[in-house]
Amino acid sequence: MSLLAIGTVAFDAIESPFGKTDKIIGGACTFISLSASYFTKPVQIVAVVGDDFPQDYIQLLEDHGVDTEGLQIKQGEKSFFWSGKYHNDMNTRDTLITELNVLADFDPVIPASYQGCEYLMLGNLSPQVQMTVLERLEKRPKLVVMDTMNFWMEVAREDLKKAIAKVDVLSINDEEARILSGDYSLRKAAKAIMAMGPKTLIIKKGEHGALLFQGDDVFFAPALPLEEVFDPTGAGDTFAGGFIGYLAATDDISFENMKRALIYGSAMASFCVEKFGTERLLNLTKEEVDARIQEFVKLSGFTVEA
Amino acid sequence: MSLLAIGTVAFDAIESPFGKTDKIIGGACTFISLSASYFTKPVQIVAVVGDDFPQDYIQLLEDHGVDTEGLQIKQGEKSFFWSGKYHNDMNTRDTLITELNVLADFDPVIPASYQGCEYLMLGNLSPQVQMTVLERLEKRPKLVVMDTMNFWMEVAREDLKKAIAKVDVLSINDEEARILSGDYSLRKAAKAIMAMGPKTLIIKKGEHGALLFQGDDVFFAPALPLEEVFDPTGAGDTFAGGFIGYLAATDDISFENMKRALIYGSAMASFCVEKFGTERLLNLTKEEVDARIQEFVKLSGFTVEA
Numbered sequence: 001m002s003l004l005a006i007g008t009v010a011f012d013a014i015e016s017p018f019g020k021t022d023k024i025i026g027g028a029c030t031f032i033s034l035s036a037s038y039f040t041k042p043v044q045i046v047a048v049v050g051d052d053f054p055q056d057y058i059q060l061l062e063d064h065g066v067d068t069e070g071l072q073i074k075q076g077e078k079s080f081f082w083s084g085k086y087h088n089d090m091n092t093r094d095t096l097i098t099e100l101n102v103l104a105d106f107d108p109v110i111p112a113s114y115q116g117c118e119y120l121m122l123g124n125l126s127p128q129v130q131m132t133v134l135e136r137l138e139k140r141p142k143l144v145v146m147d148t149m150n151f152w153m154e155v156a157r158e159d160l161k162k163a164i165a166k167v168d169v170l171s172i173n174d175e176e177a178r179i180l181s182g183d184y185s186l187r188k189a190a191k192a193i194m195a196m197g198p199k200t201l202i203i204k205k206g207e208h209g210a211l212l213f214q215g216d217d218v219f220f221a222p223a224l225p226l227e228e229v230f231d232p233t234g235a236g237d238t239f240a241g242g243f244i245g246y247l248a249a250t251d252d253i254s255f256e257n258m259k260r261a262l263i264y265g266s267a268m269a270s271f272c273v274e275k276f277g278t279e280r281l282l283n284l285t286k287e288e289v290d291a292r293i294q295e296f297v298k299l300s301g302f303t304v305e306a
Numbered sequence: 307m308s309l310l311a312i313g314t315v316a317f318d319a320i321e322s323p324f325g326k327t328d329k330i331i332g333g334a335c336t337f338i339s340l341s342a343s344y345f346t347k348p349v350q351i352v353a354v355v356g357d358d359f360p361q362d363y364i365q366l367l368e369d370h371g372v373d374t375e376g377l378q379i380k381q382g383e384k385s386f387f388w389s390g391k392y393h394n395d396m397n398t399r400d401t402l403i404t405e406l407n408v409l410a411d412f413d414p415v416i417p418a419s420y421q422g423c424e425y426l427m428l429g430n431l432s433p434q435v436q437m438t439v440l441e442r443l444e445k446r447p448k449l450v451v452m453d454t455m456n457f458w459m460e461v462a463r464e465d466l467k468k469a470i471a472k473v474d475v476l477s478i479n480d481e482e483a484r485i486l487s488g489d490y491s492l493r494k495a496a497k498a499i500m501a502m503g504p505k506t507l508i509i510k511k512g513e514h515g516a517l518l519f520q521g522d523d524v525f526f527a528p529a530l531p532l533e534e535v536f537d538p539t540g541a542g543d544t545f546a547g548g549f550i551g552y553l554a555a556t557d558d559i560s561f562e563n564m565k566r567a568l569i570y571g572s573a574m575a576s577f578c579v580e581k582f583g584t585e586r587l588l589n590l591t592k593e594e595v596d597a598r599i600q601e602f603v604k605l606s607g608f609t610v611e612a
Contacts, residue, residue, distance in 0.1 A: 089490060184395060187531045208514040211531060220605050222526040225493045225517060259608040293610055299526050300606045302565040304599055 001142070003040055003248040004114055005032045006133050007123020007237065008103065009047040009061075009071060010080035012277060015096075017088050018230050024277045025057045027080065028123035028147065031234035033066045034281040035241030035268045036121070038289055039249040041065030044114045046133060048102045050078040064282070069111045077102045090229045091206060110136045119248040122146040123237060127156055127163035134166060143253050145169040145244050146198075147236065150176050165197035168253075171240050173204045186211060187218070200258065202243070204236055212262050214255050221262040222300050224270040224292070231276045235269045238281065242268030267292040307448070309346055309554040310420055311338045312439050313429020313543065314409065315353040315367075315377060316386035318583060321402075323394050324536050330583045331363045333386065334429035334453065337540035339372045340587045341547025341574045342427070344595060345555040347371030350420045352439060354408045356383040370588070375417045383408045396535045397512060416442045425554040428452040429543060433462055433469035440472060449559050451475040451550050452504075453542065456482050471503035474559075477546050479510045492517060493524070506564065508549070510542055518568050520561050527568040528606050530576040530598070537582045541575045544587065548574030573598040 012026030033043040044067045051073060058068055083097035106129055120141040122130040130146060146167040152160045153176065164170055170193065174186060181189035190201050190213040201213040207229070212219040243258075243265035250257055270292060271280045318332030339349040350373045357379060364374055389403035412435055426447040428436040436452060452473040458466045459482065470476055476499065480492060487495035496507050496519040507519040513535070518525040549564075549571035556563055576598060577586045 185531075185533055185535070187533045190531075205514065208511065209528070218531060218605060219608070220528040220531075221608075222515070222528065222606075225491075225496075225524060225526075227491055227493045229491070256608075260610055263608055263610065297610060299524060300528075300608075302525070302527075302562075302569055302606075304566055304569065304603060 001040070001118040001248045001251045002044065002116065003036055003119040003121065003244060004044040004046065004070075004117040004141070005029055005036065005121040005123055005241070005244075006046040006108060006130070007032055007121075007125055007147075008080050009045070009049050009053070010082060011053075012233060013081070013083040013097070014231055014233055014276060015085040016090065016231050016276075017086065019276070021276050023081065025060065026082065026234060026277055028125075028234075028237040030061070030278060031237035031272065031281070032121055032123050032241035032244075033061065034064055034278055035238040035272070036245030036248070037065040038268065038284060038286075039242070039245035039264070042067040043245070044070060044111075044117060046070040046108050046110060046114070048072040048074060048106045048108075049080075050102050051075050053079045060282070070109070070114055072109065074102045084233070086232065090232055093232075108133045108136070115139070118142045118251070119244055120144045121240060121244045122167065123240065124149050127152055127159040131159070131163050131166065143168050143244070143247060145171060145240065147171045147240050148176070150179055153179050161196060164193075167198050169200040169202065170198040171202040171204065171236075171243075173206065173236065177201075177203045190218075202262070204239065206232070206235070210239065210262060210266060212258060214258070217255055219255075219259045219262065221259075221266045222296070223266060224295060224299060226270060226273065229273045232273050233277060235272045238272040239265040239269040241265070263293065263296050267296060307346070307424040307554045307557045308350065308422065309342055309425040309427065309550060310350040310352065310376075310423040310447070311335055311342065311427040311429055311547070311550075312352045312414060312436070313338055313427075313431055313453075314386050315351070315355050315359070316388060317359075318539060319387070319389040319403070320537055320539055320582060321391040322396065322537050322582075323392065325582070327582050329387065331366065332388065332540060332583055334431070334540075334543040336367070336584060337543035337578065337587070338427055338429050338547035338550075339367065340370055340584055341544040341578070342551030342554070343371040344574065344590060344592075345548070345551035345570070348373040349551070350376060350417075350423060352376040352414045352416060352420070354378040354380060354412045356385040356408050357381050359385045366588070376415070376420060378415065380408045390539070392538065396538055399538075414439045414442070421445070424448045424557070425550055426450045427546060427550045428473065429546065430455050433458055433465040437465075437469050437472065449474050449550070449553060451477060451546065453477045453546050454482070456485055459485050467502060470499075473504050475506040475508060476504040477508040477510065477542075477549075479512065479542065483507075483509045496524075508568070510545065512538070512541070516545065516568055516572060518564060520564070523561055525561075525565045525568065527565075527572045528602070529572060530601060530605060532576060532579065535579045538579050539583060541578045544578040545571040545575040547571070569599065569602050573602060
């Protein structure tokens, strides 16, 4: 089924204990759409870049089945740029540079050909922009998944709460769940957040996996223990892209299928962190993805007497 | 099959955001034996207390199927005492008091009736005492599981390495695995530690679950997300007790059965943290344990196309 993703398409510059990159392609929407493209094509995107954004990068997205009709190119403006440095534990990072540029006054435009999309992934952007996109869709999608971050909890809490109330699935990390709910216990935090509107909540725990809550049900997808985590940038977005991409491809939003989608998202994220930026997401094969899924089956499968 | 556990039998005094206890029964061997007693009885113990240790506490162990013949009572001496205070996140704690007392010169004596034990749980004690117990068993048990802690990595690293080399399963937490191996990646750390001797390694991650490594195989048991963690004291020992108790009860040390044992250990630990000290471990029913196991099945069960 048709999938629309919004979020940043941007430049990242990354430093980690393993090296340093120049400005490379990054942004939530980039990781989401590349990851989702392994399950369903085309992936429609609504995003904005400046005229400094290389045509090669746009072509790279197109080559992976991303429909860039909704990618605005602002003449005379610069693309969003983020630079960060990871510490030795790869779990904490310092933001070195954030240049909003074109994002400062992003007015999302939905191409007519995108109307009627069934699955909507609201990648991390201001809650106001996220809501504008939802409002500008003439028909409410079958499933709306929203990702956000602590920054918006600090600077736009009321807008954020209004947005959260309107989505089906919210995806945040454990620290954000604690901030948003005021509860340290993730089980309690999940209840409090689902009471804000979303029927389903994903709490991402990075290298510790991810939890899926819906009503009284809870499911846990482990993260694959890797020999080396090279660069965690985009892992959460890649996870979200795999999650909604799998749901759109199977067109089944039952809790049972969401469990599988969580595993597929985790598998895609496990690839993402193996190389810098989007590199590992550019040339995966179906065999590699299937083999990785089987690693998750082995990792968490057990039987007990009923 | 027969199970022998060693470790501390002691007094704990605990402060947490939820309250404060007087001196209550605690110690690695206490938690291990109570937890294991839900799977196999009797649980033989080798430990030492002073004459300040209440007969009621010894009776409490006996009432749960713990064979206390190997519990030495040192006249005129005091029991080991630990006091700690948990921070608001319940993941970090300050040790307020550590009084070694009878532990300072503990010489473990194995009752003749314990000889021939098939399963041995070396709970956290000095590596030298752990090795003495192994040496004093006339027949090597079928499975030797050892738990230790960062303290011994600092003060007795060489003794610890000698001990590690002699056990079948080592159980440590993620921080300890990183210290012991010098590797941040748990996958790499596991390889390095298994190269030190133990064929099987358990890496405990507290509220983030536990990993089981053997050769190239890896299995992950999630921790159950709980509404409230009341007191984490003893959770690791309770986990170990459930793990080896289940293995001893089923007398099957295959990797497949160890996976199940890891789930049983995690289930027991999830009970432990729901109340102060040993309280929750004193009156569990088989139905409660079985229901908790089914919660783990629901928590991590998923199906994908083969």
